Amino acid sequence: MPRKTVVIFGALNILWMVFAASQAFKIEIFPESKILAQIGDSISLTCSTTGCDSPSFSWRTQIDSPLNGKVINEGTKSTLTLEPVGFAHEHSYLCTATCGHDKQERGVQVDLYSFPEDPEISFSGLLEVGKPVTVTCLVRDVYPFDRLEMHLLKGDHLMKNQEFVEDTDVKALETKSLEVTFTPTNEDIGKTLVCGAKLHIDEIDFKLKEKETTKTLQVYISPRNTVISVNPSKRLQEGGSVTMTCSSEGLPAPQILWSKKLDNGNLQLLSENATLTLIAMRMEDSGIYVCEGVNLAGRDRTQVELIVQVAPRDTTISVSPSSILEEGSSVNMTCSSDGLPAPKILWRRQLNNGELQFLSENTTLTLISTKMEDSGIYVCEGINQAGKSRKEVELTIQVAPKDIQLRAIPSESVKEGDTVIISCTCGNVPQTWIILKKKAETGDTVLKSTGGEYTIHKAQLEDAGVYECESKNQVGLQLRSLTLDVKGRENNKDYFSPELLVLYCASSLIIPAIGMIIYFARRANMKGSYSLVEAQKSKV
Numbered sequence: 358m359p360r361k362t363v364v365i366f367g368a369l370n371i372l373w374m375v376f377a378a379s380q381a382f383k384i385e386i387f388p389e390s391k392i393l394a395q396i397g398d399s400i401s402l403t404c405s406t407t408g409c410d411s412p413s414f415s416w417r418t419q420i421d422s423p424l425n426g427k428v429i430n431e432g433t434k435s436t437l438t439l440e441p442v443g444f445a446h447e448h449s450y451l452c453t454a455t456c457g458h459d460k461q462e463r464g465v466q467v468d469l470y471s472f473p474e475d476p477e478i479s480f481s482g483l484l485e486v487g488k489p490v491t492v493t494c495l496v497r498d499v500y501p502f503d504r505l506e507m508h509l510l511k512g513d514h515l516m517k518n519q520e521f522v523e524d525t526d527v528k529a530l531e532t533k534s535l536e537v538t539f540t541p542t543n544e545d546i547g548k549t550l551v552c553g554a555k556l557h558i559d560e561i562d563f564k565l566k567e568k569e570t571t572k573t574l575q576v577y578i579s580p581r582n583t584v585i586s587v588n589p590s591k592r593l594q595e596g597g598s599v600t601m602t603c604s605s606e607g608l609p610a611p612q613i614l615w616s617k618k619l620d621n622g623n624l625q626l627l628s629e630n631a632t633l634t635l636i637a638m639r640m641e642d643s644g645i646y647v648c649e650g651v652n653l654a655g656r657d658r659t660q661v662e663l664i665v666q667v668a669p670r671d672t673t674i675s676v677s678p679s680s681i682l683e684e685g686s687s688v689n690m691t692c693s694s695d696g697l698p699a700p701k702i703l704w705r706r707q708l709n710n711g712e713l714q715f716l717s718e719n720t721t722l723t724l725i726s727t728k729m730e731d732s733g734i735y736v737c738e739g740i741n742q743a744g745k746s747r748k749e750v751e752l753t754i755q756v757a758p759k760d761i762q763l764r765a766i767p768s769e770s771v772k773e774g775d776t777v778i779i780s781c782t783c784g785n786v787p788q789t790w791i792i793l794k795k796k797a798e799t800g801d802t803v804l805k806s807t808g809g810e811y812t813i814h815k816a817q818l819e820d821a822g823v824y825e826c827e828s829k830n831q832v833g834l835q836l837r838s839l840t841l842d843v844k845g846r847e848n849n850k851d852y853f854s855p856e857l858l859v860l861y862c863a864s865s866l867i868i869p870a871i872g873m874i875i876y877f878a879r880r881a882n883m884k885g886s887y888s889l890v891e892a893q894k895s896k897v
C-alpha cells in the first residue's frame with residue numbers, strides 16, 4: 358500500500374513566500390509546526406529563507422537526540438528527509454538559519470501513527486450449522502492503539518463493538534483483535550460478515566483512518582440422513598443383480614462413496630457414484646456394503662448387508678458303520694447340504710402310508726440299539742430361504758441266521774421208491790431266506806422248496822447224495838448238510854413189496870385151507886380135483 362504523507366499546503370503561504378523574497382531576512386519551515394506521519398513512510402521537512410543570499414542551516418531535535426535523517430542544503434533551502442519514519446522521529450525538529458549575524462529558528466513537531474492494513478477475518482474452524490464457532494477480526498501494527506475502535510457486523514446485526522482505550526507509555530506497534538463466538542444457523546447461509554476498524558485521529562484522512570473487510574459466510578452442513586435404497590432386495594439369488602442408491606443431506610451436497618467392508622474391517626472403495634449396481638452376484642459377494650456421504654464439514658455413513666442365497670444342493674448322507682446292520686447295533690446317519698445361508702437339516706422317516714414322520718433337526722441322526730422295525734427309508738432335507746434339497750437312505754436291520762437244522766424224513770437212508778422229505782428250519786429268519794441245494798460234481802442244483810421243505814416222491818437211486826441248506830443274509834451265514842442214501846431193490850434179498858407180502862400171507866392161509874378141502878373131499882368121496890399150481894398162477 359503506497360504511503361503518503363498528507364501535508365496541508367496552504368495556497369496563501371506560497372503567495373506569501375514569493376511576495377516576501379525581497380524583504381528582510383526571514384525563515385519559514387514546511388510543513389508548518391506539525392506533521393503526522395505514518396510509520397514507515399518518508400517525510401521531508403523543508404526550511405527556507407528570504408532576504409539572504411547564502412544562509413547557513415542547521416537542524417536539531419528539541420531534546421538533542423540524534424537527527425536520524427539526511428540533510429540537503431541547496432541555496433536558500435535546507436531539507437531534512439526522514440526515511441523510513443519510526444518512533445525515533447517522534448520529536449520536535451528545529452531548523453536554524455544564519456545570515457551574517459542574523460539568526461532565525463523554526464520548529465516542527467513530528468507525530469506518528471500506524472494503521473497500514475485492512476482488518477483480517479478468521480474463524481476457529483469451519484462454519485457448521487449448529488456448531489459454535491469463534492470469529493476473530495484483527496488489525497496489525499496499530500499505533501497509537503488507544504485510539505482504535507473495532508466492530509463486527511453479521512448482515513445488519515452488530516455483533517460487537519470495542520474501543521481500545523488503554524493507557525500505555527510503551528511506544529510500539531500492536532495487533533488488536535475482536536472475538537465473537539456464535540452458532541451458525543441456516544439463516545446465516547450466504548450472509549456477509551463485516552469487520553470495521555477506525556483510528557480516531559482527526560488529522561488523518563477519512564480514507565486512511567477507517568478500514569473494513571467483508572466476508573461472505575461459507576456455512577457448511579455436515580452430511581446427515583444418509584440412506585440406502587436397495588432394489589430389488591437385500592437377499593439375492595446367486596447370479597442375480599442388485600442396484601443400490603445412496604443419498605445424503607448436507608451443504609455443500611455430500612459426495613457419495615460406496616465401499617465394501619472387508620473381513621479385516623477395512624473398507625474397499627467400489628464407486629464414487631450414488632448408484633451402485635452389482636451384477637452376477639456370487640456367494641462371496643455377500644457382506645456389508647457401506648455408503649458414506651462426505652463433504653468438507655464431515656462424513657456420515659450407513660450400511661446394508663447383502664446376502665447372496667444359494668438354494669441347498671449336493672445333499673449327501675453318510676451312514677456309519679453301514680446302512681445294513683445287525684439288530685442291536687447303533688448307527689449314525691449324517692446329512693450335509695451346501696447352500697447359503699447354510700441350509701437347516703431336517704431328518705424324517707417315511708412311513709408305510711408314504712407320510713413323513715419328523716425325527717430331528719440335528720445333522721447327525723443316531724439310532725442306538727436298532728430293531729428290525731427301524732428298517733425303512735430315512736429322508737434328509739437341506740432347507741433355506743432359497744429352496745430345499747432332498748436325499749434318502751434305506752436302512753436295513755437284520756438278524757444273523759442261527760439254529761439251522763436240516764433233516765431227512767423219515768430217514769437219511771431210504772429204499773428206492775420211498776418218499777423222502779428234506780426239511781430245513783432256521784430259528785430266527787424268515788423261510789424265504791433258506792436255500793436248499795443238492796451238491797453235485799457238475800454243479801449244485803437249487804431245489805424248489807416251499808417253506809424250507811423239499812419232497813422226493815419215489816426216491817430213485819440218483820436222488821442219493823449230499824443235500825445242503827444255507828441260510829444267509831448280509832449279517833450272517835449258516836450251513837448244514839446231510840447225505841441221503843437210497844438203496845436199490847435187487848440189492849436187498851429180504852425185499853418184499855407190500856403186495857407180495859399180502860400174497861404170501863394169503864397163500865400161507867390158503868394152502869392149509871386147500872389141504873383141508875382135499876382131506877374133507879377124500880373123506881366125503883367127492884369127485885374132481887384142485888391144482889395148487891393153477892390156483893397160484895391165477896392169483897399172481
Ligand SMILES: *[C@@H]1O[C@H](CO)[C@@H](O)[C@H](O)[C@H]1NC(C)=O
Pocket residue numbers: 627628629630
Ligand atoms: C458413475 O456414473 C457415470 C454415469 O452415471 C459413469 O459414466 C461412471 O463411469 C460412473 N463411475 C463409476 C466409478 O462407476
Ligand SMILES: *[C@@H]1O[C@H](CO)[C@@H](O)[C@H](O)[C@H]1NC(C)=O
Pocket residue numbers: 677678687688689723
Ligand atoms: C456315532 O457318533 C458318536 C458321536 O460322534 C460316536 O461316539 C459313536 O461312536 C458313533 N457311532 C457309530 C456306530 O458310528
Ligand SMILES: *[C@@H]1O[C@H](CO)[C@@H](O)[C@H](O)[C@H]1NC(C)=O
Pocket residue numbers: 716717718719
Ligand atoms: C440334537 O443334538 C443335541 C446335542 O447334540 C441333543 O441334545 C439332542 O437330543 C439332539 N436332538 C435329537 C432330536 O436327536
